Amino acid sequence: MAKVLVVTSGKGGVGKTTSSAALGAALAHGGDKVVVIDFDVGLRNLDLVMGAERRVVFDLINVVQGDAKLNQALIRDKRLENLSLLPASQTRDKDALTEEGVARVLNELREKFDWIICDSPAGIERGATMAMRHADVAVVVTNPEVSSVRDSDRIIGLLDSKTERAEKGERIEKHLLLTRYDPIRAERGEMLKVEDVLEILSIPLIGIIPESEEVLRASNVGSPVTLNNPSSAPGRAYFDASRRLKGETVELTIPTDKKSLLGKLFGRRAA
Amino acid sequence: MSLMNFFNRRTSAPVARERLQILLAHERGIVGGKPDLVAQLREEILAVVSRHISVQRDNVQVKMNRDSDISTLEIEVEIPAPAEARA
Numbered sequence: 482m483a484k485v486l487v488v489t490s491g492k493g494g495v496g497k498t499t500s501s502a503a504l505g506a507a508l509a510h511g512g513d514k515v516v517v518i519d520f521d522v523g524l525r526n527l528d529l530v531m532g533a534e535r536r537v538v539f540d541l542i543n544v545v546q547g548d549a550k551l552n553q554a555l556i557r558d559k560r561l562e563n564l565s566l567l568p569a570s571q572t573r574d575k576d577a578l579t580e581e582g583v584a585r586v587l588n589e590l591r592e593k594f595d596w597i598i599c600d601s602p603a604g605i606e607r608g609a610t611m612a613m614r615h616a617d618v619a620v621v622v623t624n625p626e627v628s629s630v631r632d633s634d635r636i637i638g639l640l641d642s643k644t645e646r647a648e649k650g651e652r653i654e655k656h657l658l659l660t661r662y663d664p665i666r667a668e669r670g671e672m673l674k675v676e677d678v679l680e681i682l683s684i685p686l687i688g689i690i691p692e693s694e695e696v697l698r699a700s701n702v703g704s705p706v707t708l709n710n711p712s713s714a715p716g717r718a719y720f721d722a723s724r725r726l727k728g729e730t731v732e733l734t735i736p737t738d739k740k741s742l743l744g745k746l747f748g749r750r751a752a
Numbered sequence: 753m754s755l756m757n758f759f760n761r762r763t764s765a766p767v768a769r770e771r772l773q774i775l776l777a778h779e780r781g782i783v784g785g786k787p788d789l790v791a792q793l794r795e796e797i798l799a800v801v802s803r804h805i806s807v808q809r810d811n812v813q814v815k816m817n818r819d820s821d822i823s824t825l826e827i828e829v830e831i832p833a834p835a836e837a838r839a
Binding site: 626627630631634635638667669670671672673674677681 | 763764765766768769771772773775776779780
């Protein structure tokens with residue numbers, strides 16, 4: 482059965498789009514049919530991060546308003562045939578996202594895909610609430626930094642109260658994805674540790690993405706890090722996270738780019 | 753950085769952790785519910801209980817705790833000794 486997954490955070494710049502692209506590509510690489518939707522109307526970037534910026538013709542708003550068919554707006558990835566992108570509009574206003582329209586598009590996508598990944602914009606306004614509204618699963622992207630943790634806490638509160646599932650009294654699966662983590666700085670007491678963030682936010686951990694230059698390298702060339710360099714530290718960390726999303730038990734380690742003892746030293750089990 | 757500085761340096765992550773814990777304990781009362789939900793609950797509970805038993809305002813405690821799986825609302829009403837209640 483299709484799953485609607487929202488990648489959210491509250492705070493901007495923590496890695497929602499990077500994570501949406503990387504997880505989407507990792508799940509598609511495993512054989513699942515995946516679509517990644519950009520909900521950041523007016524400030525779209527998922528197309529750029531995925532290297533499809535020159536192939537955008539129609540967008541989510543066109544489909545929501547009935548001006549284009551879903552198949553006309555979906556962009557199939559050139560590297561993975563079972564990975565698609567539904568871009569956001571760059572010119573329209575986010576108020577054009579109606580709840581009924583978004584629900585209709587998601588229902589149509591549920592027929593065709595195994596995973597529908599909604600890349601949420603920052604903030605808690607319409608784009609963000611629409612991205613989480615119909616979700617079955619949420620990945621809360623958090624940096625080990627005070628403002629990001631606070632905003633994630635706020636988003637967790639909204640997931641528990643403003644989503645369709647929450648309103649029906651059903652449970653919404655929530656997972657923490659800790660990004661830009663530096664195990665050396667955390668060990669020195671210069672950065673919040675995984676345990677600190679987990680204790681504060683009290684949701685299960687789906688993965689730890691180490692700070693790495695590979696992430697910028699991948700976005701520079703318009704390729705999800707899981708495709709651009711699958712064996713890099715963030716690449717492996719995202720692949721592990723995608724397997725946990727599918728319900729597999731994968732030992733939690735923090736991969737490193739340099740082959741060292743650190744991976745072993747800082748290895749941890751998933752919560 | 754000199755070696756002395758390295759050893760004398762106070763680590764900042766525990767400060768971050770403590771600040772967040774205090775802040776979020778406060779903010780969680782607001783998010784996902786009405787502002788001052790706990791204060792409002794306390795007033796209404798006090799009013800209902802007072803109709804039947806004479807209780808001191810300070811003897812009604814309302815606490816809300818949020819955890820990963822369940823949230824709890826803890827209400828503690830201290831009732832005076834029966835002799836006083838009848839009086």
